[in-house]
Amino acid sequence: MDGRGMPSSITITHDKLARLVGTPNCPLIVDVRTEEDFSKDPRIIPGSLRRRYAEVSSWAADLIDRKVVVVCHKGAKLSHGVAAWLRYEGVTAEVLEGGYVAWMTTGLPLVPEAKLPKRDNEGRTIWVSRARPKVDRIACPWLIRRFIDPFAVFLFVQPSEIEAVGERFGAAPLDVEGVFWSHRGERCTFDTMVEELGLGSPAMLRLATLVRGADTARLDLAPEAAGLLAASLGLSRMFSDDLEQLEAGLLLYDAFYRWCQDATDETHSWPSRKVGARDG
Known part of the structure; x- marks a missing residue:
């Protein structure tokens, strides 16, 4: 060419x-x-x-x-x-x-770069977590795909196999007790990633609050957390394949992140009067 x-x-x-x-x-x-x-x-x-x-x-x-x-x-x-x-x-x-x-x-x-897992021969980061994701295990892969590594590999396995799979396949454990990329106190794994990777913009911190509320049953943190939880649970029931669910979840988090960026003040209401009606 x-x-x-x-x-x-x-x-x-x-x-x-x-x-x-x-x-x-x-x-x-x-x-x-x-x-x-x-x-x-x-x-x-x-x-x-x-x-x-x-x-x-x-x-x-x-x-x-x-x-x-x-x-x-x-x-x-x-x-x-x-x-x-x-x-x-x-x-x-x-x-x-x-x-x-x-x-x-x-x-x-x-x-x-030092905070990220060692990349494989194709330059990809590899992550392993529990199967059947709901909130954090979709939110974190979204963060990784959009802000860290667009070609990242995610392995969803039985909880009992996470450690061994991580060791054998060079995968970083994600959202599992006792590992680096996990919950810390009242904060969820998504919070950990935002902080450790220096991604704490106002929009991202707002999104992190929604994820934390949905993931830790703290729906009082933000009104939108209940909606995120409902959508996440709905997706988990729509897909039996974790990777298909992840692909669908990427669009969900794209929408919530965009809302966090520049749509939080926008409202929507049904017209209160018939179209064409005259004032007075």
């Missing part, structure tokens, strides 16, 4: 990308910083994948049919070169203006 007909946009600003992060329409963010630059600040923009810029010819084909934003240290030669190569291969690719430094200096969220 010669690249003709590709969109003319080459760069994207950090504020525009920030509005897309966490949404289903967010481009795939590819971090191509050198190992030297990454080691100085081993954090990633939420949802980023780390890839070696010098090996772009070997992984470019994996991104066909996806929109991509390439990030290097300062948004210069590495990201522009990688983005140009991706466009040559038929990938819609843009460069983050100012790179990682611009994002960091603006104070936007960054995820500490």
